[in-house]
Structure formats: C-alpha cells, structure tokens
Amino acid sequence: MKETQFLPRNYSSNIESGAVAWSSPSNIALVKYWGKKERQIPQNQSISFTLDACKTKTKLQFEKKGQSMDGFSFDVIFEGKKNEDFKPKIETFFKRIEAYLPFLRTYHFTIETSNTFPHSSGIASSASGMSALALCLVDVERQLIASDASLSEKERNIDEVDFVKKASFLARLGSGSACRSIEGDIVVWGKHEEIEGSSDLYGVRYPDEVHENFKDYHDTILLVDKGEKQVSSTVGHELMHGHPFAKERFGQAEENITKLKAILKSGDLKAFIALMESEALTLHAMMMTSMPYFILMKPNTLEIINKIWAFREQTGLHIGFTLDAGANVHVLYPKSEAKEIYEFISTVLVAYCQNGHYICDRIGFGACKL
Ligand code: DP6
Numbered sequence: 001m002k003e004t005q006f007l008p009r010n011y012s013s014n015i016e017s018g019a020v021a022w023s024s025p026s027n028i029a030l031v032k033y034w035g036k037k038e039r040q041i042p043q044n045q046s047i048s049f050t051l052d053a054c055k056t057k058t059k060l061q062f063e064k065k066g067q068s069m070d071g072f073s074f075d076v077i078f079e080g081k082k083n084e085d086f087k088p089k090i091e092t093f094f095k096r097i098e099a100y101l102p103f104l105r106t107y108h109f110t111i112e113t114s115n116t117f118p119h120s121s122g123i124a125s126s127a128s129g130m131s132a133l134a135l136c137l138v139d140v141e142r143q144l145i146a147s148d149a150s151l152s153e154k155e156r157n158i159d160e161v162d163f164v165k166k167a168s169f170l171a172r173l174g175s176g177s178a179c180r181s182i183e184g185d186i187v188v189w190g191k192h193e194e195i196e197g198s199s200d201l202y203g204v205r206y207p208d209e210v211h212e213n214f215k216d217y218h219d220t221i222l223l224v225d226k227g228e229k230q231v232s233s234t235v236g237h238e239l240m241h242g243h244p245f246a247k248e249r250f251g252q253a254e255e256n257i258t259k260l261k262a263i264l265k266s267g268d269l270k271a272f273i274a275l276m277e278s279e280a281l282t283l284h285a286m287m288m289t290s291m292p293y294f295i296l297m298k299p300n301t302l303e304i305i306n307k308i309w310a311f312r313e314q315t316g317l318h319i320g321f322t323l324d325a326g327a328n329v330h331v332l333y334p335k336s337e338a339k340e341i342y343e344f345i346s347t348v349l350v351a352y353c354q355n356g357h358y359i360c361d362r363i364g365f366g367a368c369k370l
C-alpha cells in the first residue's frame with residue numbers, strides 16, 4: 001500500500017458542527033521502535049502489547065469557521081483546563097496530515113482530552129493521545145463522507161478495515177508508536193517478510209497464532225520517576241542517524257520479530273522474557289552509545305531489575321521486565337502466576353517507586369468509540 005492511497009476522494013464539508021469521542025490505549029513495545037526515516041517511517045519493525053487501563057479519552061467538537069481564518073484553529077482542554085502546552089505538537093500533527101484530511105482548515109476544533117493514568121506519571125501519553133485524536137479525525141471524515149449527497153451510496157459507506165487503517169496511518173504521523181494503539185491486542189508496525197499484511201505506514205493486528213500463555217498477560221508499571229524526561233523520544237530517534245551500531249540494531253530487531261513469532265506460538269515464557277529484557281536493555285544501550293550519550297534509567301530502575309532477577313531465580317516464576325524511553329519499569333507476567341508475582345510487587349518492588357506509585361495493567365484490545 002502506498003501513502004497516496006490515503007489521500008481523500010472528493011467530498012464536501014456539508015456538516016455545520018458536531019462532535020465525536022474516542023478512547024484509545026497506550027501500548028508497550030516488546031521489540032522496540034528506535035530510529036526513523038523521513039515522514040515517520042520506522043528504521044525497524046516493532047511489536048507491542050496493547051494496554052487496557054492506561055488510556056486517553058478525547059472528545060473532538062468541530063464547528064465551521066468564518067471564511068477569513070486561513071490557518072488551523074483549535075483549542076485544547078486537558079483534564080478540564082485550557083492547555084497551551086500540547087498545541088505545538090498538535091499543530092505539527094495537523095500540518096503533517098492535512099493532505100489526507102482536507103477539512104482541517106474548514107473547522108474550528110475543541111479537543112477535550114484526559115488520561116486514565118495520573119498526569120505526569122512519566123508514562124508516554126503520546127501513543128494514546130495521538131491515536132485517540134487520529135480516530136476522532138477519521139470519524140469526522142467518515143461523517144462528512146456519509147452526509148455528502150453527491151456521492152453514491154457505496155461511496156458514502158466507509159469500510160471498517162479502511163477506517164482502522166487510515167486511523168493508524170494518521171496516528172503514526174502524530175507519534176510513531178501511536179499507530180500500534182488502534183486495534184488488536186498485539187500489534188506489528190513495519191514491513192516484515194514473515195508478518196502478512198505488515199507495513200511501514202500503519203500498525204496491523206498480529207495475524208499469527210498466539211499461545212494461551214499470553215492471553216490476559218499482566219503489566220504492572222512501576223513509576224520510578226514521574227518527572228519530565230531529560231531527552232525526548234524524538235531526539236533519541238534522531239541520534240540513531242550515524243549511530244555506530246545502527247545497522248546491527250535494525251537487523252537485530254528484524255530477527256527478534258522472527259524469533260518472537262515462534263515464541264508467541266510455542267508459549268515459551270523463558271524465551272519470551274529473555275527476548276523482551278534484551279530488547280529493553282538494547283534500547284537503553286543505544287541511548288548510552290549515541291553521541292551525545294544519555295542515561296534515562298535511575299538508580300531505582302536498576303534496583304528493581306536486580307530484585308526481579310533474584311526473585312525469578314529463587315521462585316522459578318515467569319516475571320520479566322521491559323522499559324520504554326524512561327526510568328519506569330514495566331513488569332510483565334502471565335495471568336496464571338499473577339497472585340504470587342503481584343504479592344512480590346506490592347510488598348518488595350513498591351519500595352523503589354516514587355511515592356510508592358504503580359499502575360496495574362494488562363493486555364487490552366485497542367481503541368473504542370465513546
Ligand atoms: C522507546 O513513538 O514516542 O517507546 O515517533 O518521535 O513520537 P515519535 O516517537 P515515539 O517513540 C517510542 C519509542 C519507544 C519504543 C516503542 O514504543 O516502540
């Protein structure tokens with residue numbers, strides 16, 4: 001599929017005003033996206049578990065504006081208060097997607113948004129935030145197309161598969177990882193020979209067999225550091241250009257997807273944990289070996305990792321971790337061992353969390369219309 005396929009067909013903006021609302025989850029990558037080309041095309045394939053509890057809810061109101069105003073016009077209301085901080089990122093997003101959504105300059109938008117996870121928990125909210133907004137926007141487009149009487153009945157009906165694909169395509173242009181938050185419990189982004197239907201342009205629901213062991217997999221997110229990150233993901237991706245290990249890393253990610261495919265089928269939890277932890281540490285190794293170099297882990301990140309390893313050694317339970325671009329630790333474990341592992345988290349690991357805070361989550365199924 002080419003980018004041009006997402007260019008809109010002709011339709012008119014006949015609706016004066018309206019509103020749509022979507023809830024969209026965050027996701028946690030098992031094989032990490034780190035490094036991108038022009039237009040948010042990833043340097044390597046990635047795969048993630050969709051989360052269930054960590055979500056952004058967004059309501060988008062749209063109202064036709066006067067002829068005179070040329071630029072994008074929108075207000076952002078975050079958790080009940082007018083917010084200026086998100087505006088530049090949304091402005092950039094609108095610029096990137098305007099060719100695909102011709103009505104963007106026709107309306108004034110009020111974007112009312114809130115997260116189910118605590119504000120400034122250090123959890124990446126760009127995946128849930130951008131995917132929720134992308135879904136709202138394709139939903140507006142769907143309404144405009146449906147109400148255009150000059151189109152045939154067939155043309156007025158947007159196919160569900162195309163709707164989801166376009167939402168993921170647009171979400172990617174807001175934030176790469178956001179394209180993995182639209183639909184499915186396990187999502188792949190990036191063209192991979194062994195994953196049918198996979199694409200660099202959008203995320204696809206993992207199409208192959210998944211063992212029972214991974215159903216309802218748990219993820220407890222330990223909030224080690226809730227402050228602003230010193231280095232944003234966008235800057236981190238940039239630093240993969242000319243990185244001494246870039247080529248090997250991109251090749252390794254591709255191989256890891258192949259390995260993970262076999263693991264997801266067999267249900268081999270030991271191999272799953274080894275691959276996931278190695279991916280997390282490789283991501284941070286890339287940060288430590290870029291120029292300039294940086295470290296996002298904190299002392300408590302390492303304390304937690306060591307405690308997890310010791311507990312695993314002692315009990316033989318299948319507890320493992322992954323990290324995103326920050327100090328927080330995602331502790332992943334199968335449902336069948338949840339009781340003992342949760343007991344360990346809530347009595348031992350909690351001591352290393354900022355103000356004792358952590359979030360209990362598990363695999364979810366993607367976004368939904370509100
Ligand atoms: C470490 O999707 O936040 O979480 O495309 O610049 O918005 P942008 O980056 P972003 O990067 C996420 C990086 C990661 C790994 C992952 O989710 O795959």
